[in-house]
Amino acid sequence: MAAVMLSAGRLAVSALPRPTNRCDCMRSCSRQPLRPFSRQPLRQRARRSTQHRVAAEPGKSSSTAAEKISAAEATVNKGLEVFHGATKGVEATRKALALFQKALDMQPSSAEAQAAYYNIGCCHVRLQQWQEAVDAIKKSINEYGVPYKTAQEDKDLAPLRERREWLDAVGTLRGNISDKSLVQLRTEAKAPFRLIRLILASGLLFGAGVGLIIIATRLVQSLQGGDGAPDLPETLKNLAINGAAVAGLGFIVQRDLASSQRDKKVVEREESLARLLVAVGRDRQLPLASFRETTRPVLLAGSRTWLKKALAAAEPYREELRERGVSVVPLPSAIAKLEDDPAERLRALKQEFGAAKKARPSKGFGSTNDKATPEKLPDVVEKAGGDERKWSLEPVEVEEWLQWVDTQLTTAGIEKTENVFVQVSLDGTVRSSGLGIPPWRKFVDDLAPLDDVRTKLTRQ
Numbered sequence: 001m002a003a004v005m006l007s008a009g010r011l012a013v014s015a016l017p018r019p020t021n022r023c024d025c026m027r028s029c030s031r032q033p034l035r036p037f038s039r040q041p042l043r044q045r046a047r048r049s050t051q052h053r054v055a056a057e058p059g060k061s062s063s064t065a066a067e068k069i070s071a072a073e074a075t076v077n078k079g080l081e082v083f084h085g086a087t088k089g090v091e092a093t094r095k096a097l098a099l100f101q102k103a104l105d106m107q108p109s110s111a112e113a114q115a116a117y118y119n120i121g122c123c124h125v126r127l128q129q130w131q132e133a134v135d136a137i138k139k140s141i142n143e144y145g146v147p148y149k150t151a152q153e154d155k156d157l158a159p160l161r162e163r164r165e166w167l168d169a170v171g172t173l174r175g176n177i178s179d180k181s182l183v184q185l186r187t188e189a190k191a192p193f194r195l196i197r198l199i200l201a202s203g204l205l206f207g208a209g210v211g212l213i214i215i216a217t218r219l220v221q222s223l224q225g226g227d228g229a230p231d232l233p234e235t236l237k238n239l240a241i242n243g244a245a246v247a248g249l250g251f252i253v254q255r256d257l258a259s260s261q262r263d264k265k266v267v268e269r270e271e272s273l274a275r276l277l278v279a280v281g282r283d284r285q286l287p288l289a290s291f292r293e294t295t296r297p298v299l300l301a302g303s304r305t306w307l308k309k310a311l312a313a314a315e316p317y318r319e320e321l322r323e324r325g326v327s328v329v330p331l332p333s334a335i336a337k338l339e340d341d342p343a344e345r346l347r348a349l350k351q352e353f354g355a356a357k358k359a360r361p362s363k364g365f366g367s368t369n370d371k372a373t374p375e376k377l378p379d380v381v382e383k384a385g386g387d388e389r390k391w392s393l394e395p396v397e398v399e400e401w402l403q404w405v406d407t408q409l410t411t412a413g414i415e416k417t418e419n420v421f422v423q424v425s426l427d428g429t430v431r432s433s434g435l436g437i438p439p440w441r442k443f444v445d446d447l448a449p450l451d452d453v454r455t456k457l458t459r460q
Contacts, residue, residue, distance in 0.1 A: 070106070070108070070109070070112065071103075071106045072103040072104075072106040072107070072108035072109070072112040072113075072116070073103075073108075073112055075099050075100075075102050075103040075106065076099070076100060076103045076108075076112060076115050076116055076119070078099050079096045079097075079099030079100045079103070079116075079119060080096070080119065082095050082096040082099060083096035083119065083122070083123065088126075090127065093123050093126045093127055094123075094127070096119070096123055097120060097123035097124070097127070100116045100117075100119050100120045100123065101116075101120060103116045104116050104117075110144060110145075113144055114140055114144035114145065114146060117136050117137075117139050117140035117143075117144060118136070118137065118140040118146055118151075120136040121133045121134075121135075121136035121137035121140065121157070121160075122154075122156050122157065124136060125156065125157055125159055125160045126156075128159075130160060130163045130165045130166075131165050133157075133160050133165075134160070134163075134165045134166055134169045137151055137157070137160070138169055138172065138173060141173050141174055141175065142172075142173065142174045147175060148173050148174065148175030148176045149175070151173075152176075162284075162285075162286050162287070162290060163285070163287075164275050164277055164285075164287045167274075167275055167287050167289060168275065182271075183264060183267050183268055183271060184264075186267045186270075186271075187260060187263045187264045187267050190263045190266075190267070191259065191260075191263065194256050194259070194260065197252070197256060198253060198256050198257070198260075201249050201252045201253050201256070202253055204245070204249050205246065205249035205250060205253055208242055208245040208246045208249060209246055211238075211242045211245075212239070212242040212243060212246055215235060215238045215239045215242055216239070218230045218235050218238075219232075219235050219236070219239055222235045265411075266411075266430070269404070269407060269408060269411070269430075270428050270429055270430060271428075272404060273288060273404055273424070273428070273430075274287060274288050274289035274292070274428050275287050275288070275289065276288050276395065276396075276397075276400055276401055276404060277395070277396035277397060278290075278291070278329070278393045278394060278395060278396065279394040279395075279396050285396050288428075289428065291327075291393075292426060292427060292428050293426055293427070293459065294325060294426070294450070295325050295326075295327050295393075295426070296324060296325045296326045296327070296423070296424060296425060296426055296431075296447065297326075297327050297328075297329050297393065297424045298326060298327070298328050298329065298421055298422070298423050298424070298438060298443075299329045299331060299401070299405060299421060299422040299423075299424070300328055300329065300330050300331060300421050300438070301331040301333055301401075301402060301405045301419070301420050301421070301422075302331075302332075302333055302419030302420065303332070303333060303419065304332050306419040306437075307330050307332060309437060310328075310419075310421070310437045310438060311328065311330070311392075313437050313438075313440060314328065314438070314440045316440075317440045317441060317443075317444050318391065320444045321440065321443065321444060322390070322391060323449045323450065324443070324444070324447040324448065324449055324450065325426065325450045326443060326447070327390060327391055327392065327393050328391065328392050328393070329392075329393045329395055329401070330392065330395075331395060331398055331401050331402055331405065332398065333402060405420065405422060408422055408430065408433060409433065412433050414433065414434070414435060419435070419436060419437075420433065420434065420435055420436075421433065421434060421436075421437075421438040423438070423443070425459075425460045426455070426459050426460055427459050427460065429460075431460070
């Protein structure tokens with residue numbers, strides 16, 4: 001009988017003795033197999049060897065009991081020893097990864113496979129192989145029952161939880177809310193009473209529709225005449241009342257359904273914005289969602305000259321903006337703006353002329369420099385330490401950011417070719433967008449400081 005036990009923060013497999021004999025080293029042993037995570041949380045850092053975890057049966061030597069450990073369990077435990085050994089470098093991690101993968105080829109039990117897959121994911125995290133780590137952790141959760149809360153709280157998985165790969169997969173993990181449900185909840189949160197109004201209006205609409213059908217049949221009887229025929233004026237009056245009710249209620253239902261679809265598209269755009277990456281330090285990237293509740297980003301998309309003007313205009317209010325958690329995300333709109341920006345065009349011509357002078361001299365007729373090195377776009381804001389990094393967030397994959405901005409501006413009816421800004425709230429919702437340099441003074445007047453009670457209540 002096998003069960004999952006916790007060792008040094010990783011999942012370890014432990015063999016239990018027969019139910020008639022309690023284990024000397026595990027107070028949680030009973031006649032039922034120990035369920036994973038039920039008694040010993042993953043955060044417990046108990047460092048025990050395999051020999052200490054397995055108790056000998058009466059009348060048998062400890063070596064006989066140790067032989068009952070399956071090959072897969074022994075391989076997983078060996079991998080844990082390597083993973084948590086004194087040397088935690090790349091080679092040790094790869095060796096531990098190979099042992100965990102080897103355990104999967106030994107016909108492991110469900111508990112053994114659970115431990116193997118989870119620890120494979122931890123190895124990939126240490127090796128910064130993010131997608132492989134997500135795949136292994138996802139398999140351990142969805143197919144072998146590791147609680148989602150465990151992966152969400154495990155410190156060894158903290159670097160993975162900052163990655164977009166994890167953010168993309170988290171909605172598919174068992175035990176967590178799906179992306180579709182999250183979008184639906186955020187959509188309803190934008191209009192809390194809309195669902196109630198829809199339910200009431202739909203019920204009344206159904207009743208008014210049934211009444212209209214009944215009145216229509218009575219109208220036919222009234223027009224035909226005869227004994228017992230309904231009164232025609234009264235029937236026409238009831239028909240008009242029910243017709244107006246159906247029209248009014250139908251309008252309310254259609255309006256609420258249309259607004260719900262609009263809000264849903266807005267939420268989907270905001271969730272896609274949350275997945276865009278920001279560089280933090282030299283080798284670290286975080287999705288914008290990681291800055292929620294602490295930062296109010298302002299996206300600036302345009303030519304370099306305009307970006308410099310926008311940042312210069314913000315400089316007098318910079319201290320007050322930082323108190324309100326405002327950070328800028330400069331998005332230079334590539335070289336497509338050259339025709340609209342004379343300064344950019346002149347700079348590009350100078351660079352082209354300089355590159356031509358540095359070209360290798362011709363060694364024969366028609367000889368040219370075939371390998372042209374693409375020019376790297378210079379940073380708009382010079383990298384600095386501390387507060388500078390907080391004030392200016394460096395986007396990763398600028399083209400993805402610009403595509404998102406284009407979608408946002410199209411929805412707002414703003415021309416894509418203009419220099420624009422998009423203001424984002426603390427909770428990730430789009431607060432405003434517009435053309436030209438952002439109204440920094442208005443931002444200072446409208447936004448409450450981060451430590452203000454209004455910010456804590458509204459989370460905007």
